[in-house]
Amino acid sequence: MRRQYSVPELLWLLVPLALVVAPHAANLPIWLGLAWAAIAGWCLLRAARRLPLPPRWLRTVIVIVGLVAVFAQFGTLVGPRAGVALLVFLSAAKLLETEAPRDRTGLIFVGYFLLVAYFLEDQSLLSAAYMLLAMLGLTASLIASQMPEPKAVWPKLRPTLMLVLQALPLAVFLFLLFPRLSAPLWTMKQENLASTGLSDQMQPGDVSRLIQSNEIALRASFDTRDIEPGQLYWRGPVLWDFDGRSWRTVRRVPDGKVDGEGRGQPVTYRIILEPHRQHWLFLLGLPTALPALPADLRSDLLWLARAPVDQRLQYTVSAWLDYRHGLDLDAATRARALELPRGLNPRARALAASWADSGIGDAAVVQRALHHFRGEPFVYTLQPPALGVQAVDDFLFNTRRGFCEHYASAFVFLMRAAGIPARVITGYQGGEYNAVGNYWIVRQRDAHAWAEVWLAGEGWRRVDPTAAVSPTRVELGVDAALPAAERPAPLIDFDAGWLAPVRLGWDVVNYRWNLWVLGYNDVRQREFLSRLAPWLANLNAMLWLLGLGSGLFIFGLAGLYLLRQTRTRQDPISRQYTRFCRKLARLGLVREAHEGPADFARRTATARPDLADEIMRISQLYVGLRYGQASTEQTASLQALIRRFRPRKTAGTV
Amino acid sequence: MNPQLQQAFDQINRIVLGKPHQIRLCLACLLARGHLLIEDAPGVGKTTLAHALAATLGLDFHRIQFTSDLLPADILGAAIYDRASGQFSFHPGPIFAQVILADEINRASPKSQSALLEAMEEGQVTIEGVTRELPKPFFVIATQNPIEQAGVFPLPESQLDRFLMRIRLGYPDHSAERALLKGENRRDLLGQLQAMLQPDGFMAMQQAAQTIHASDALLDYLQSLIDTTRRDARFGSGLSPRAGLALLRAAQAWAYLAGRDFVQPEDVQAVLPAVVGHRLHPAAGVDSAEPDWAARLLLEVAIP
Incomplete structure (x- = not known):
C-alpha cells in the first residue's frame, strides 16, 4: 500500500x-x-x-x-x-x-x-x-x-499522555528495582571531551587560568552544618618535583604506608565529582573509612583511581578534619622533599639559609617565612608580571605580585632551601555553600595551591602562604580577595543579589538529579531498598519483586480494561447467556460481538441440527427475558436449561 | 405477521419482484409514520413500488412529477378567481392526498423542494394566510436519482433528515429479472390491485407499533451505536437525537411486522442501514468511497 x-x-x-x-x-x-x-x-x-x-x-x-x-x-x-x-x-x-x-x-x-x-x-x-x-x-x-485525520492535534496527544502516564509508575518501579551492576556491562569512551581542571603539574599562570571558569568541579555535603570555609582544603595532586619553573607530581610515590592520627570527631561527607579525566579523587582531611572504589590511597594522601574519571562519580568518606600524618619520614622521601634544581634562585637560597643558620628551629623558620610574606609589600593579583629564569628570586625580590601558585611555589622553595621537607599541594579551597540544599558547590574558580611542610614530631603540616598575604582568600573566597578591577567578568554578575536564590535553587535540583537519578548505582540502590525494607536489599529479593511487580502491573492494567469491558454484563441473565455461548464456542461456534442472539441461534442451529431444538429454546427464552417482557421467574428455567445443555463435540456436521 | 399486513406484503411482492427486504422496510417506514426516500437509477421500479404501496394500503394517492420549473403553487394549490361566483376559490394542489409520490424530487428547485418538505414536517400547509390540514395518514414517498446524474439539486442534509428511511432497490436478481421479462406489464398489474387495508385499520397498526416494548438492554445497544458515530473520527458528525428516535421507531415497526411485542437487536440491525445511511457522512479527508458505512458500524459495535 x-x-x-x-x-x-x-x-x-x-x-x-x-x-x-x-x-x-x-x-x-x-x-x-x-x-x-x-x-x-x-x-x-x-x-x-x-x-x-x-x-x-x-x-x-x-x-x-x-x-x-x-x-x-x-x-x-x-x-x-x-x-x-x-x-x-x-x-x-x-x-x-x-x-x-x-x-x-x-x-x-x-x-x-x-x-x-x-x-x-x-x-x-x-x-x-x-x-x-x-x-x-x-x-x-x-x-x-x-489515525485518519491529520489536522486534529488533541486526539493524538491525549492517548499519548495517557500512555505515558500509565507507563510512568512502571518506569519508576523498574528504575528503583532493576538490579544495578557495580561495574557497567560495557564502557563508552567519551570522544574528544574537553574539560578544564587541575593537571598533574603546576606552572605560574595555571591556577589563575582556572579561576576564570565557573564550571563545577565537585559538590559535597556534610553530615554536620558546623563547617568553616577555612577548613575546606580539597586535596588534589601532590607535587614533589621542581625544575625551576614547574612543579610535577610523581608516578611512584616515596614508600610508606598511610599513617596518621586524628583529633576530635570525624565527619562524614559525600562528594559528587564531575568527570575531569584524571585519576585523582579529591579528599578532605585524613580518611578513616574509604568506600570500596577501584582506587588506591598513597602515602602522601593522594587518592588515585585506577582509571581516569570519565563519568560523574559519587563517594562517601569519613575523615578527621584535624589530623596529623606522616610522622615518620624515611630517608628517600626526605631526600625527595628537599630536592631543588641546582644553581637557580641564589637570593632565595641565601635568604632561606640565613633563617636556617640563625638556629631558631624548623617551626620558627616556617613562621619567619610567613612573616616575610606578610611584612613585605606582596600583592595578591590575577595579573602578575612575567617572571624571568630565576623565577623564585624574581618573584620574591622584584615583582612581589602573584597568585596562589606563586606563593606556594616560592614558599616551598624557601622551605626546602632552609632544609625543611616541603611539597606543593593543589586542589580546591572553600566553595559556595548552598543553604537551600545544604551542600557545598566547588567550582574551578576555587582552585588553589598551598604547601605542606614536615616538622619533626608533628608530621606534615599544612601551610597556606596565600592566606598570609590575603587572609580574605581563605575566609571569603577568591572574589572578595581580588581587587575589584581584576575580578573575572563571569564572576561579577554571578552573585547578583536577586538571582542568587534562583541559581542556588536550580543547582539543588541538578544536585538531586545527579545524586538520586544519575548516581543511583548499586550502592545507593541497596541503601535505598534497605531503608524501605531490610529484606529487600539482596539480589534475589529484588529480582523476585521485580518480576512479580511488573507482572502484577501489566496484568492489573489488562484486568482493569477487561473489567470495564464486561461490567455491563453483570446481570444474571446475560451471565447465563455468556455461559451458553461459551459452551457453543467449545464446538467451534463462536458468537461474534455484533451478532444478535436470534441470528446466532439460527446460525448455530443450522450448523448443528441435532442441537437445534435446545438452542432455539434457550435463545428464545433469553431474548424474551432480556429484550421482551417475560417475567423474571423464567430466569431460573433459563439457568436450568443452560446447565443441562451439554453438547457433544462430534455429533452432526460442523 | 398480522394477516392483513401479510396479504398486503404478498401483493406488493407480486408486483415488485425479488425485493422482499425493501418492501418490508417500506412497510415498516409507513408503520412508523415516517416518510420514505427511494434512491436509485432510473428504471429499477421506484415508481412502481410507490404505486403498489399506495394502492395496497387503500390510501388515496397523488403523484407529483418534480421538474426544474415546478413551482410551490403547483404542489400546494392556489386560490383562483371564479367568474361565475365572482369570488376566489381555493383549488387544492396534489399535496392533498394520503400518499404523495414525489417523483424525482431532486430535479426540482430548492424552493419547491422545501414547500413539500414543510408539509411533511408539519402535517399542514399554509396558503395565502389560511392553514389547511392535510389528510391523515399522510405519507410522502419520494424518489430520487443518485446525485451523480446531471441536472439535479441534491437535497440538503437538513431535509434528508426528514425522511425516516432511505432505501435503494438495486437491480433484480437473475430469476426475478426472468419473471419480470416473462410476466405481464407492471403498469397493467397496478390497475388490478386491491386495497388490502383500510386507512383506519392502518392507523391503528401505527398506534400498536409505537407501543412495542424496548428493553433497557436494547436501548444500551442503540445508544452505543449512536455514541460510536459521535466518537468516531471517520464521521463528520454523529447521529442526532432525532436520528436516534427514528432508529428506535423503525426498529419497533420492524418488530411489529415480525409479530413480536418487543424489539430485539436484530430489528435494529435490519433497519439501521436504511435509517442512518442518508444521515451519516464521512469526515472531510476520509475516503468517501468506503463501502457502506452503516454495515461497518454494525460490525464494529458489540451487542452488550
Whole structure:
C-alpha cells in the first residue's frame, strides 16, 4: 500500500523526528544537519506540489554518498558518534522514499533509538526534560500514523499522555528495582571531551587560568552544618618535583604506608565529582573509612583511581578534619622533599639559609617565612608580571605580585632551601555553600595551591602562604580577595543579589538529579531498598519483586480494561447467556460481538441440527427475558436449561 | 405477521419482484409514520413500488412529477378567481392526498423542494394566510436519482433528515429479472390491485407499533451505536437525537411486522442501514468511497 502523504501528515512525522535529530546535530558535523534539513524541506515541497518520488538510482547515489561522507568524517561507521551520524543520515535518506505506512513506523522507531542515543552525550536534567518532550512527539506521531485525520492535534496527544502516564509508575518501579551492576556491562569512551581542571603539574599562570571558569568541579555535603570555609582544603595532586619553573607530581610515590592520627570527631561527607579525566579523587582531611572504589590511597594522601574519571562519580568518606600524618619520614622521601634544581634562585637560597643558620628551629623558620610574606609589600593579583629564569628570586625580590601558585611555589622553595621537607599541594579551597540544599558547590574558580611542610614530631603540616598575604582568600573566597578591577567578568554578575536564590535553587535540583537519578548505582540502590525494607536489599529479593511487580502491573492494567469491558454484563441473565455461548464456542461456534442472539441461534442451529431444538429454546427464552417482557421467574428455567445443555463435540456436521 | 399486513406484503411482492427486504422496510417506514426516500437509477421500479404501496394500503394517492420549473403553487394549490361566483376559490394542489409520490424530487428547485418538505414536517400547509390540514395518514414517498446524474439539486442534509428511511432497490436478481421479462406489464398489474387495508385499520397498526416494548438492554445497544458515530473520527458528525428516535421507531415497526411485542437487536440491525445511511457522512479527508458505512458500524459495535 503506497500513497503520497499530505503536508499535515508529513509534518506529523517530520516535526518529532526533527526534535530528536536537533540536539544530535549540535555534536555532529554541520553538513549532516544541513543535509537532513534539506531533505526534510524537499519532502515537504514534494508533498505540497505532489511531485513524484526521486528515481531509484538517485536515491541509491544519495545513500552511497552519505555513507562515504560519514566514513570520511569519522574514519569508521561504528562507535557512538559515527553510529549516531549514520543513523541521522539514514533517517533522512529514508524520508526520501517514505510512502508506505511501514516506512513511517520504521522511521519513528529509529527516532526512539536516536532519542536514547542522545543520553550517551548528555544526561543533564534539562536534556532529559527535552527528550521527554521529544518522546511524547514521537509517540503522538506513531498514533497519528494510525489515525485518519491529520489536522486534529488533541486526539493524538491525549492517548499519548495517557500512555505515558500509565507507563510512568512502571518506569519508576523498574528504575528503583532493576538490579544495578557495580561495574557497567560495557564502557563508552567519551570522544574528544574537553574539560578544564587541575593537571598533574603546576606552572605560574595555571591556577589563575582556572579561576576564570565557573564550571563545577565537585559538590559535597556534610553530615554536620558546623563547617568553616577555612577548613575546606580539597586535596588534589601532590607535587614533589621542581625544575625551576614547574612543579610535577610523581608516578611512584616515596614508600610508606598511610599513617596518621586524628583529633576530635570525624565527619562524614559525600562528594559528587564531575568527570575531569584524571585519576585523582579529591579528599578532605585524613580518611578513616574509604568506600570500596577501584582506587588506591598513597602515602602522601593522594587518592588515585585506577582509571581516569570519565563519568560523574559519587563517594562517601569519613575523615578527621584535624589530623596529623606522616610522622615518620624515611630517608628517600626526605631526600625527595628537599630536592631543588641546582644553581637557580641564589637570593632565595641565601635568604632561606640565613633563617636556617640563625638556629631558631624548623617551626620558627616556617613562621619567619610567613612573616616575610606578610611584612613585605606582596600583592595578591590575577595579573602578575612575567617572571624571568630565576623565577623564585624574581618573584620574591622584584615583582612581589602573584597568585596562589606563586606563593606556594616560592614558599616551598624557601622551605626546602632552609632544609625543611616541603611539597606543593593543589586542589580546591572553600566553595559556595548552598543553604537551600545544604551542600557545598566547588567550582574551578576555587582552585588553589598551598604547601605542606614536615616538622619533626608533628608530621606534615599544612601551610597556606596565600592566606598570609590575603587572609580574605581563605575566609571569603577568591572574589572578595581580588581587587575589584581584576575580578573575572563571569564572576561579577554571578552573585547578583536577586538571582542568587534562583541559581542556588536550580543547582539543588541538578544536585538531586545527579545524586538520586544519575548516581543511583548499586550502592545507593541497596541503601535505598534497605531503608524501605531490610529484606529487600539482596539480589534475589529484588529480582523476585521485580518480576512479580511488573507482572502484577501489566496484568492489573489488562484486568482493569477487561473489567470495564464486561461490567455491563453483570446481570444474571446475560451471565447465563455468556455461559451458553461459551459452551457453543467449545464446538467451534463462536458468537461474534455484533451478532444478535436470534441470528446466532439460527446460525448455530443450522450448523448443528441435532442441537437445534435446545438452542432455539434457550435463545428464545433469553431474548424474551432480556429484550421482551417475560417475567423474571423464567430466569431460573433459563439457568436450568443452560446447565443441562451439554453438547457433544462430534455429533452432526460442523 | 398480522394477516392483513401479510396479504398486503404478498401483493406488493407480486408486483415488485425479488425485493422482499425493501418492501418490508417500506412497510415498516409507513408503520412508523415516517416518510420514505427511494434512491436509485432510473428504471429499477421506484415508481412502481410507490404505486403498489399506495394502492395496497387503500390510501388515496397523488403523484407529483418534480421538474426544474415546478413551482410551490403547483404542489400546494392556489386560490383562483371564479367568474361565475365572482369570488376566489381555493383549488387544492396534489399535496392533498394520503400518499404523495414525489417523483424525482431532486430535479426540482430548492424552493419547491422545501414547500413539500414543510408539509411533511408539519402535517399542514399554509396558503395565502389560511392553514389547511392535510389528510391523515399522510405519507410522502419520494424518489430520487443518485446525485451523480446531471441536472439535479441534491437535497440538503437538513431535509434528508426528514425522511425516516432511505432505501435503494438495486437491480433484480437473475430469476426475478426472468419473471419480470416473462410476466405481464407492471403498469397493467397496478390497475388490478386491491386495497388490502383500510386507512383506519392502518392507523391503528401505527398506534400498536409505537407501543412495542424496548428493553433497557436494547436501548444500551442503540445508544452505543449512536455514541460510536459521535466518537468516531471517520464521521463528520454523529447521529442526532432525532436520528436516534427514528432508529428506535423503525426498529419497533420492524418488530411489529415480525409479530413480536418487543424489539430485539436484530430489528435494529435490519433497519439501521436504511435509517442512518442518508444521515451519516464521512469526515472531510476520509475516503468517501468506503463501502457502506452503516454495515461497518454494525460490525464494529458489540451487542452488550
